[in-house]
Amino acid sequence: MCENSSKITVLEKYPDKTKSLNEFLNSLPLGADIKSNRGFLISCLHKAQSIFGYLPDEVQLLIAERLRLTLSDVYGVISFYSFFTTQPPGRNKINVCLGTACFVKGADKIFAEFEKQIGIKDGATSKDMKYSLSSIRCVGACSLAPVVTVNDKVYAKMTPLRVREILKECE
Numbered sequence: 014m015c016e017n018s019s020k021i022t023v024l025e026k027y028p029d030k031t032k033s034l035n036e037f038l039n040s041l042p043l044g045a046d047i048k049s050n051r052g053f054l055i056s057c058l059h060k061a062q063s064i065f066g067y068l069p070d071e072v073q074l075l076i077a078e079r080l081r082l083t084l085s086d087v088y089g090v091i092s093f094y095s096f097f098t099t100q101p102p103g104r105n106k107i108n109v110c111l112g113t114a115c116f117v118k119g120a121d122k123i124f125a126e127f128e129k130q131i132g133i134k135d136g137a138t139s140k141d142m143k144y145s146l147s148s149i150r151c152v153g154a155c156s157l158a159p160v161v162t163v164n165d166k167v168y169a170k171m172t173p174l175r176v177r178e179i180l181k182e183c184e
């Protein structure tokens with residue numbers, strides 16, 4: 014039997030998210046002036062990533078079309094800023110702050126422990142999609158250093174010994 018090769022795109026799969034992104038794009042004063050449109054590129058990418066959790070190809074293409082830019086213009090910006098990701102995130106997004114206040118209190122050792130226990134490097138997602146691990150800069154909670162966040166939860170005064178406990182909570 015011939016298999017139906019039509020693939021559902023991310024935009025079709027998540028109509029509500031697509032609607033939110035289109036509403037945002039519609040709210041911008043975009044026009045024929047590509048230079049002016051380009052000024053909105055980073056905010057569009059931020060918005061899209063906050064909606065979809067990452068920047069899949071179809072989303073990049075949609076933004077490129079609406080801003081009248083090329084896909085390589087868009088991809089150039091995505092690859093320049095480490096904040097942007099084209100990979101879908103894991104269910105638990107673990108961010109380890111490596112800002113100065115956290116670093117001097119041993120955040121690098123905490124980060125290394127997460128890398129070791131999950132078996133992935135900075136910016137990666139585990140194969141089972143359970144975890145994404147990222148190093149980040151100051152989250153504005155230096156008095157709680159070293160700081161780790163998992164999704165929206167903040168873990169203060171972290172130690173390498175608590176890494177296992179946190180991973181267990183994510184089960």
Ligand code: FES
Nearest residue numbers: 110112115151154
């Ligand atoms: S340096 Fe980590 S919260 Fe400020």
